[in-house]
Amino acid sequence: MERLFAGVLAPMRFPLQVAIDAVAWFAALYLAALLRYEFKFEEVNFAGVLLVGVLAAVAQMVIGSLIGLYIHRWRYGTFGEIAGLARTLVPVGGVVVLANRFLLGHRLPVSATAIALGLAAIAMAAARFGWRLLLDRYHHTAGAEAEPVIIYGAGSGGEQVIRSMMQPGSPYRPVALIDDDRDLRNLRIGDAWSPGGSRS
Numbered sequence: 001m002e003r004l005f006a007g008v009l010a011p012m013r014f015p016l017q018v019a020i021d022a023v024a025w026f027a028a029l030y031l032a033a034l035l036r037y038e039f040k041f042e043e044v045n046f047a048g049v050l051l052v053g054v055l056a057a058v059a060q061m062v063i064g065s066l067i068g069l070y071i072h073r074w075r076y077g078t079f080g081e082i083a084g085l086a087r088t089l090v091p092v093g094g095v096v097v098l099a100n101r102f103l104l105g106h107r108l109p110v111s112a113t114a115i116a117l118g119l120a121a122i123a124m125a126a127a128r129f130g131w132r133l134l135l136d137r138y139h140h141t142a143g144a145e146a147e148p149v150i151i152y153g154a155g156s157g158g159e160q161v162i163r164s165m166m167q168p169g170s171p172y173r174p175v176a177l178i179d180d181d182r183d184l185r186n187l188r189i190g191d192a193w194s195p196g197g198s199r200s
Contacts, residue, residue: 014070020127021064021120022057028119029053032112048107052100056120059095064088077132085124093117146173154179154187162189 029049037043064070067088074081097113100106149165151158154177162174177187 013076014072017076018061018064018070021060021124022053024120024123024127025056025060025116026050026053028116028123029056029108029112031119032116033108035115036109036112045107048104051104052096052108052113055099055104056092056096056116059092060088063092063095077128081128082125085121085128089117089121089124146171148173148175150174150176150178152178154181154184154189159189 026049029052030044030046033044033049034041061070064085067084068074069081069084069088074084093114096117097110100108100113101110146165149172151161151174153161158177158179162177164170165172165174174189177184177189179187
């Protein structure tokens with residue numbers, strides 16, 4: 001798993017990201033058309049799905065690159081990147097809806113293209129969170145031999161310390177949190193967990 005992630009997935013992150021987002025658009029358009037026609041497969045214009053899907057994929061890649069989605073402006077799967085994804089999808093969705101209606105001969109119902117925007121957004125966000133979970137698991141596995149440590153302080157400072165220890169190559173592995181703030185009881189940051197306050 002480590003060899004697969006480090007040797008293949010990590011270096012190919014951005015081409016894979018573009019490809020996953022393109023597939024999300026094709027799948028979303030097809031599913032939205034099926035929903036629009038109440039799952040009557042014969043009613044769906046498959047050629048129209050392909051044509052609009054190509055347009056959506058190209059618009060996603062171009063606008064996403066301009067906004068910073070595919071040039072490592074944000075860490076993968078973070079809220080900053082999800083916000084960038086939202087800023088990308090709004091103009092891409094507008095291009096898809098308007099181009100389908102006025103430039104491509106109304107290949108798909110307008111409602112289907114609008115629904116597809118929401119479905120594509122869910123799929124793309126899910127893919128990013130999934131990648132983030134895979135990344136965190138890889139870092140956890142890679143640091144299994146690191147020295148376990150207990151962090152005192154579960155606030156923003158403690159979180160920053162834990163995040164730095166979770167980076168590849170760190171000699172330390174946070175396993176527990178101690179804090180006297182009972183509001184932070186049961187807080188978990190990565191693999192570090194706070195069982196409760198340090199004062200009775």
